[in-house]
Amino acid sequence: IDTIHHTSKWGAKFKWGAKDTNTGMCRLSLSQDEKMVRDWLVQETQKLGCKVKIDEIGNIFAIYSGLKEGAPTAIGSHLDTQPTGGRYDGILGVLSGLEILRTFKDNNYTPQYPVAVVNWTNEEGARFPKSIMASSVWAGVSDINDIYAIESITDEKPITVLEALTSIGYKGDTKACHKTNPLKAHFELHIEQGPILEKEQKDIGVVTGVQAYSWIGINLRGRAQHTGTTPMDMRADTYLTAAKIAIVVNNITKKHRGLGSVAEIHVSPNVVNVIPDSTEFVLDIRHTTDAGLQNIEADIESEVSKIIKGTDVIMEFKKLFHNDATHFNNECIDIVQECATNIVGSNKTKKMISGAGHDSCSTTNAKVPTSMIFIPSKGGISHNPVEYSSPEEIEKGFKVLLDTVVTFDSK
Amino acid sequence: IDTIHHTSKWGAKFKWGAKDTNTGMCRLSLSQDEKMVRDWLVQETQKLGCKVKIDEIGNIFAIYSGLKEGAPTAIGSHLDTQPTGGRYDGILGVLSGLEILRTFKDNNYTPQYPVAVVNWTNEEGARFPKSIMASSVWAGVSDINDIYAIESITDEKPITVLEALTSIGYKGDTKACHKTNPLKAHFELHIEQGPILEKEQKDIGVVTGVQAYSWIGINLRGRAQHTGTTPMDMRADTYLTAAKIAIVVNNITKKHRGLGSVAEIHVSPNVVNVIPDSTEFVLDIRHTTDAGLQNIEADIESEVSKIIKGTDVIMEFKKLFHNDATHFNNECIDIVQECATNIVGSNKTKKMISGAGHDSCSTTNAKVPTSMIFIPSKGGISHNPVEYSSPEEIEKGFKVLLDTVVTFDSK
Numbered sequence A, B: 001i002d003t004i005h006h007t008s009k010w011g012a013k014f015k016w017g018a019k020d021t022n023t024g025m026c027r028l029s030l031s032q033d034e035k036m037v038r039d040w041l042v043q044e045t046q047k048l049g050c051k052v053k054i055d056e057i058g059n060i061f062a063i064y065s066g067l068k069e070g071a072p073t074a075i076g077s078h079l080d081t082q083p084t085g086g087r088y089d090g091i092l093g094v095l096s097g098l099e100i101l102r103t104f105k106d107n108n109y110t111p112q113y114p115v116a117v118v119n120w121t122n123e124e125g126a127r128f129p130k131s132i133m134a135s136s137v138w139a140g141v142s143d144i145n146d147i148y149a150i151e152s153i154t155d156e157k158p159i160t161v162l163e164a165l166t167s168i169g170y171k172g173d174t175k176a177c178h179k180t181n182p183l184k185a186h187f188e189l190h191i192e193q194g195p196i197l198e199k200e201q202k203d204i205g206v207v208t209g210v211q212a213y214s215w216i217g218i219n220l221r222g223r224a225q226h227t228g229t230t231p232m233d234m235r236a237d238t239y240l241t242a243a244k245i246a247i248v249v250n251n252i253t254k255k256h257r258g259l260g261s262v263a264e265i266h267v268s269p270n271v272v273n274v275i276p277d278s279t280e281f282v283l284d285i286r287h288t289t290d291a292g293l294q295n296i297e298a299d300i301e302s303e304v305s306k307i308i309k310g311t312d313v314i315m316e317f318k319k320l321f322h323n324d325a326t327h328f329n330n331e332c333i334d335i336v337q338e339c340a341t342n343i344v345g346s347n348k349t350k351k352m353i354s355g356a357g358h359d360s361c362s363t364t365n366a367k368v369p370t371s372m373i374f375i376p377s378k379g380g381i382s383h384n385p386v387e388y389s390s391p392e393e394i395e396k397g398f399k400v401l402l403d404t405v406v407t408f409d410s411k
């Protein structure tokens, strides 16, 4: 916990309470602040005797030796945050990995096989608009040259991923490849980012997988006209159309017991008395099953066509991102369940599906045995400066992670 | 028409066609480009022998002498444009006034009483968010110190109206006051900015007044939460609420045969997977009658309360701007009708109400006999770079304006 607060100095922002630690974070991927925390992580793990590899896409693998050689058991997550993020999302997972290595060292404990802390580059997709970015390159799901070319959306003068990696010195030599730089397993401790554990008063979420989700861009083109002089029936009002779409998306996803949101929207010219000729927005839709997600998508396409039909608004539909439902490894899930039961009691654990995507989706895609451990998020709030999990909640999560890694390594 | 295109060099932007003149305009109020066209107007009118007064709020009065002394008959409008504006809105009115004075001079014609060209500062309210700004100070409707303090919304570093006036040298000595610097009448030639004249194939709109309108700011506060992890029934989604409001506003205004639009909207944090905790937008609602506008406002307030009720979204309602329905002077309207009938034939004229507000509302508020002349706008498009009226349409409008001014002055 001290380490979390200590390293938050690189990116701390948005003070919300009296204590020094009562701030959120803005530590965008491959920024100067993120370089500082990366440099620090490399030094801390080297002090523990780790061998540190940096791959071509900036992923950091700090490897603590075991009694035997072999692919390391990884504890991974990410150190980047949202522009208005908190202190725990991602950060908890990486720093808990570091704390496990420190615990090994302090106790003169040598694992059977190597154990690695992994920091995956740009999980958030906030600065470079592609979430779970670098772990998906490592997993072979994304092409490295496509990813290198992505431009930042938070800089006044956009720069590419490749330029950003080079400028902070984190384009490493190791190939970003799960075959040539393999992992034996991947465990990720993360805050739930939702309200369920808190509501049900559980300490540990035993995460069995991640729901399916899609991001769909909708671009509408109409006519810029004067709001005061254009009769209601002679308009091509893209914002009104967008509002109608937001409501059908809400209704359809509720009907299918999925999730559907419009949260990013750009209206142009965005002037009080000019009907917007352009409205662009992104649908975020999710369902626990692939079939459920497909049904939602199909219903949305048909309902949206009905809204557009007979108007002068033109629509473009762009699939920006898709992740099938992810199913974690049964053996890994069982170990987490067993360790959690020992530490907090089985009535304080809950088997659950993650609502959000994580780097553990990439390691699963790379066929690496993977699972995740969740701890409660206060008020279910995340991607927000007030994101909070208590020291007691964090300690329980850490203990389950430690036991899980030791148990898996000892089998 | 040559003068329109010549002076468009100060602010020309957004090329949309092959010809040099096929561009829109971005000539924000009190900008360097607007200073250039102001300087030019002062010089041109002085060349014609005009006495030029600049008032404390930058309004320019270029006065051509008559046979007798007295308050001038004014031909006024504005030289500022929207950020994505066209070549005609406002500009046509001021430059037609100049052209009338040139016509007097070329023909050695001296009016009975003085005739003035007036350029009103910041009609658009685009840079400094208050439309019909300086004419309303002159009319005694707005307080000059309140107006001086308004900050620009289009500059990276906002500056106040007073700073902008001073920086371009247009804070004049004349008091901005319709009592101490009076006008005998105010005539304004303007593009319709709507589709009616074109649709009905009329050449001249004889404008009898301006409809009532209000701008209402609605600020919504909810919770920033993760789109992937927050159940649909545990959200306080300000954007979804805003979408519902946009739709009820549309339905209510259609029911009352008014106009209602949401065209300016700010969503925060505006990230694909973070439910917006803040959505702020402005309603633009209009009706030909004051009672109609009141009914729309009342219905909106009650329907919006229903939408908010039972949710965790908090709403703030702010009345930003209100203009009662404006009724122009009957004598002025009759002269326009008579002159238009002589020039284009009565079947090519249409008595109509302006959908948009104009500086002529301010002169009416100051009890100055006022009316307006409209010419068709291609496709009803305005506040848009492709805004267009043909040379033939402009010429007809100019002739009606010229005859109107001469007729009024001779009575």
Ligand SMILES: NC(=O)NCCC(=O)O
Binding pocket: A123, A124, A131, A132, A355, A356, A357, A358, B228, B273
């Ligand atoms: N954990 C997390 O916020 N991942 C980003 C991708 C998503 O929105 O699920």
Ligand SMILES: NC(=O)NCCC(=O)O
Binding pocket: A228, A273, B123, B124, B131, B132, B355, B356, B357, B358
């Ligand atoms: N003419 C014009 O666009 N005036 C601005 C105020 C309004 O929106 O009516």
